Amino acid sequence: MFAKRIERLTSSLVRDILAAASRPGVISFAGGLPAEEALYRPDPARIQDLNCWQYGQTEGEPQLREAIAAEARALGIACDASQVLVLSGSQQGIDLVSKLFIEEGTRVLVEAPAYLAAVQSFRLFGADFLPVTVDPVAGPDAGDFNTALEQAQLAYLTPTFQNPSGYCYPDAQRDRIAAALDAAGVPLFEDDPYRELAFDGAAPQPIVGRLQRAPWVYQGSFSKTLAPGLRLGFLIAHPDLVPHLTRLKQAADLHSNRLSQHLILQALQGGLHEHVAQILPIYRERRDAMAAALERHLGDLVTWQKPVGGLFFWVRFKQPLDTHALMQRALEAGVAIMPGDAFYTAPPGFSCLRLNFSHSTPQDIDEGMARLASLLR
Amino acid sequence: MFAKRIERLTSSLVRDILAAASRPGVISFAGGLPAEEALYRPDPARIQDLNCWQYGQTEGEPQLREAIAAEARALGIACDASQVLVLSGSQQGIDLVSKLFIEEGTRVLVEAPAYLAAVQSFRLFGADFLPVTVDPVAGPDAGDFNTALEQAQLAYLTPTFQNPSGYCYPDAQRDRIAAALDAAGVPLFEDDPYRELAFDGAAPQPIVGRLQRAPWVYQGSFSKTLAPGLRLGFLIAHPDLVPHLTRLKQAADLHSNRLSQHLILQALQGGLHEHVAQILPIYRERRDAMAAALERHLGDLVTWQKPVGGLFFWVRFKQPLDTHALMQRALEAGVAIMPGDAFYTAPPGFSCLRLNFSHSTPQDIDEGMARLASLLR
Numbered sequence: 001m002f003a004k005r006i007e008r009l010t011s012s013l014v015r016d017i018l019a020a021a022s023r024p025g026v027i028s029f030a031g032g033l034p035a036e037e038a039l040y041r042p043d044p045a046r047i048q049d050l051n052c053w054q055y056g057q058t059e060g061e062p063q064l065r066e067a068i069a070a071e072a073r074a075l076g077i078a079c080d081a082s083q084v085l086v087l088s089g090s091q092q093g094i095d096l097v098s099k100l101f102i103e104e105g106t107r108v109l110v111e112a113p114a115y116l117a118a119v120q121s122f123r124l125f126g127a128d129f130l131p132v133t134v135d136p137v138a139g140p141d142a143g144d145f146n147t148a149l150e151q152a153q154l155a156y157l158t159p160t161f162q163n164p165s166g167y168c169y170p171d172a173q174r175d176r177i178a179a180a181l182d183a184a185g186v187p188l189f190e191d192d193p194y195r196e197l198a199f200d201g202a203a204p205q206p207i208v209g210r211l212q213r214a215p216w217v218y219q220g221s222f223s224k225t226l227a228p229g230l231r232l233g234f235l236i237a238h239p240d241l242v243p244h245l246t247r248l249k250q251a252a253d254l255h256s257n258r259l260s261q262h263l264i265l266q267a268l269q270g271g272l273h274e275h276v277a278q279i280l281p282i283y284r285e286r287r288d289a290m291a292a293a294l295e296r297h298l299g300d301l302v303t304w305q306k307p308v309g310g311l312f313f314w315v316r317f318k319q320p321l322d323t324h325a326l327m328q329r330a331l332e333a334g335v336a337i338m339p340g341d342a343f344y345t346a347p348p349g350f351s352c353l354r355l356n357f358s359h360s361t362p363q364d365i366d367e368g369m370a371r372l373a374s375l376l377r
Numbered sequence: 378m379f380a381k382r383i384e385r386l387t388s389s390l391v392r393d394i395l396a397a398a399s400r401p402g403v404i405s406f407a408g409g410l411p412a413e414e415a416l417y418r419p420d421p422a423r424i425q426d427l428n429c430w431q432y433g434q435t436e437g438e439p440q441l442r443e444a445i446a447a448e449a450r451a452l453g454i455a456c457d458a459s460q461v462l463v464l465s466g467s468q469q470g471i472d473l474v475s476k477l478f479i480e481e482g483t484r485v486l487v488e489a490p491a492y493l494a495a496v497q498s499f500r501l502f503g504a505d506f507l508p509v510t511v512d513p514v515a516g517p518d519a520g521d522f523n524t525a526l527e528q529a530q531l532a533y534l535t536p537t538f539q540n541p542s543g544y545c546y547p548d549a550q551r552d553r554i555a556a557a558l559d560a561a562g563v564p565l566f567e568d569d570p571y572r573e574l575a576f577d578g579a580a581p582q583p584i585v586g587r588l589q590r591a592p593w594v595y596q597g598s599f600s601k602t603l604a605p606g607l608r609l610g611f612l613i614a615h616p617d618l619v620p621h622l623t624r625l626k627q628a629a630d631l632h633s634n635r636l637s638q639h640l641i642l643q644a645l646q647g648g649l650h651e652h653v654a655q656i657l658p659i660y661r662e663r664r665d666a667m668a669a670a671l672e673r674h675l676g677d678l679v680t681w682q683k684p685v686g687g688l689f690f691w692v693r694f695k696q697p698l699d700t701h702a703l704m705q706r707a708l709e710a711g712v713a714i715m716p717g718d719a720f721y722t723a724p725p726g727f728s729c730l731r732l733n734f735s736h737s738t739p740q741d742i743d744e745g746m747a748r749l750a751s752l753l754r
Contacts, residue, residue, distance in 0.1 A: 001478070001530070001564065001592070002477055002478060002621065003476065003477065003478055003479055003480040003483065003502075004480055005476065005480065006477060006621055009621060009624050009625065009628075015435070015624075015627065031432075033431060033432055034431070036431065039430040039431060040430065041430060042424070042636075044421040044422065044424040044425050045421065047419070047421040047424060048421050052606045053416040053417065053418060053604035053605070053606040053607070054410060054411070054413065054416060054604070054605055054606055055408075055410055055600070055605040055606070056605075056606060058392070088465050088608075088630045088633075088634070089630045089631055091628070091629065091630050091631045092629060092630045094628075095628060095629045095630070099380065099382065099501075100379055100380065100383060101378070101379060101380055102380055103380040103381055103382065106380065117627075117628065117631075120628055121628045124476075124625075124628055125380070153378070187378065215378070223432070227430035227431070228430070228431055228432040228433075229429045229430040229431055229432070229433060229634070229635035229636060230430070230634065230635075230636060231465070231630065231631075231632070231633065231634045231635070244379065244383055244386060247386050247392075248386065248501075250392065250494075251386075251468070251471075251472060251494065251497055251498045251501055252468065252469060252472045252629065253465045253466045253468050253469045253472070253608065253630075254466055254468045254494075254605075254608075255608070256465075256608065257465070257606070257607065257608045257634040257636075257637055258606035258607075258608070259419075259606060259607060259634075259636060259637065259640075260634055260636065260637075263636075
């Protein structure tokens with residue numbers, strides 16, 4: 001009865017864990033939720049005069065598109081507002097780009113590990129994966145990358161504070177990748193939701209800003225900097241792709257929520273960067289707390305890098321371990337963790353975890369890590 | 378470079394016309410916009426205490442799902458909240474149902490004429506169409522329907538104030554169709570956005586409420602009763618379909634806008650039905666104005682039925698006419714109209730228009746129709 005793609009609609013481990021993790025009393029390192037204290041709350045008084053109740057434009061509110069284009073130009077992406085498509089969350093961008101490029105057998109270069117919900121969407125549309133190992137210290141493996149690029153029809157990269165590895169591609173690597181994509185003519189889909197959450201200095205220019213010839217889609221999100229509940233993201237695309245993506249967006253939801261668009265436009269016109277400056281210390285403190293807790297409780301069992309941005313620690317066990325069994329036992333002990341193999345399209349051959357630090361207090365981070373340690377010993 | 382489905386991504390005549398129709402001074406019968414005077418404006422004071430800024434549940438806010446299920450039960454759909462999926466506009470439901478059922482060659486029973494944006498989505502995913510002629514007076518052709526049902530893998534119907542024909546299936550017809558779908562085991566996708574806009578008495582129970590065995594998805598919208606800018610709709614599905622649709626929704630946008638969900642929950646808890654009662658006289662007056670204007674200016678050239686609900690007149694010319702040329706000339710004369718053949722998967726063999734009455738004042742309706750008449754004579 002169903003379309004064949006439904007067989008590829010994987011049951012989401014993440015959904016199941018997140019449901020369990022939201023039980024009262026559970027310390028959750030499993031999700032990727034912003035700190036409650038960091039959520040942006042729109043000013044109700046500024047809703048009074050809005051006129052955003054009628055149908056709107058598929059591409060987004062014109063002023064918001066202008067504001068997003070201006071932010072992108074400041075990052076080194078040559079673009080104008082006509083290339084901006086407002087999204088109902090950047091997950092929608094993954095759906096639209098999947099529809100544009102991917103059918104059964106389309107070969108997609110992905111990082112290993114990679115953002116899970118992107119992999120799931122690509123798989124739903126029939127992608128075959130060309131994984132490129134991303135080391136938390138050295139970044140993408142050059143041999144893997146070149147081999148994959150020879151066959152790839154689309155490359156999906158999250159070069160800035162990658163979820164889950166935390167890795168941030170430096171300038172030289174970005175230049176090399178841009179040149180390779182240009183030479184191969186492979187479209188780049190660059191996903192950049194964590195850029196503003198930079199704890200130790202700003203991130204390098206996006207890779208799409210370094211391309212000369214290859215087609216590209218760049219996307220960002222307001223969920224990490226403002227509020228996920230407002231469900232708004234954006235994509236910016238090479239001009240040749242914009243008409244197709246716009247029609248795909250129209251078929252998906254006609255247009256995005258206009259109230260959220262106006263609230264976020266208000267934030268962009270004054271307050272977004274101040275808000276980010278206010279929330280960064282909260283995240284930095286929690287990141288440092290998790291680093292200290294890992295050192296204190298698990299230092300002899302795991303290796304990890306302190307992330308310079310984003311929301312996650314990527315933790316690798318020195319000895320192989322059944323992380324799914326650990327996850328179950330940890331949940332029973334009131335700690336939610338995410339097994340790392342969920343982020344691979346093929347088994348990684350070692351044991352790892354993704355641990356979120358943004359949604360727990362420093363005290364809970366230490367307590368959760370202590371509970372994990374007692375399970376492991 | 379692109380997936381094959383992009384070849385099926387039809388350039389949208391509607392988009393082009395709507396862009397032209399929004400120019401100042403143009404009287405538009407082309408779109409399907411609610412009256413500006415009828416738009417629901419949320420009370421900013423009630424936003425103050427909302428806590429809806431974090432990530433939410435894919436299925437929707439629990440209280441909203443309960444409220445929607447209660448409304449559906451009152452319509453005669455046996456369901457509970459677990460079967461409700463909140464949507465980012467009911468267009469998203471069309472995308473999700475397309476993903477669930479349709480791949481290349483899937484045979485879909487559709488009305489002729491049918492809702493254009495549904496046909497476009499089905500086509501994008503590769504549907505072959507089995508059209509059933511819907512007469513504005515007699516409804517769906519029984520012969521067409523039975524022939525189509527023998528081959529169909531999915532049936533898409535908008536039985537209540539159908540867009541564009543305006544037809545409303547009576548009880549006996551709904552019963553017969555439900556029995557036929559049950560016998561054939563063909564899933565029914567019932568799209569019901571106009572139900573509340575009933576000018577001459579409530580619409581009959583939805584067809585899905587009459588099914589015994591066939592799988593089903595029912596969907597509705599808050600865009601016609603409250604405000605399109607809040608971009609919220611819902612679907613209710615047979616329990617076997619809910620897990621798949623939920624995962625498809627998660628891959629599309631994680632969850633719907635939480636602020637809109639809470640604003641619409643507030644409306645459902647008090648005010649929605651009063652709001653609808655207030656706006657119905659506006660629509661009824663405009664419908665009657667268009668009926669009078671058609672009679673006055675075009676009575677000898679066209680046939681039409683006064684719609685008992687919804688937003689459109691379906692107008693058929695007594696003599697064949699190039700409606701696309703008329704559309705161009707009308708635009709130059711400051712009137713936007715929608716050629717009727719856009720709503721068919723195969724040419725209908727006669728000339729027709731869809732005319733929207735909800736977004737123009739009675740004065741503008743008369744003036745627009747006078748301009749059309751002068752072009753036609």
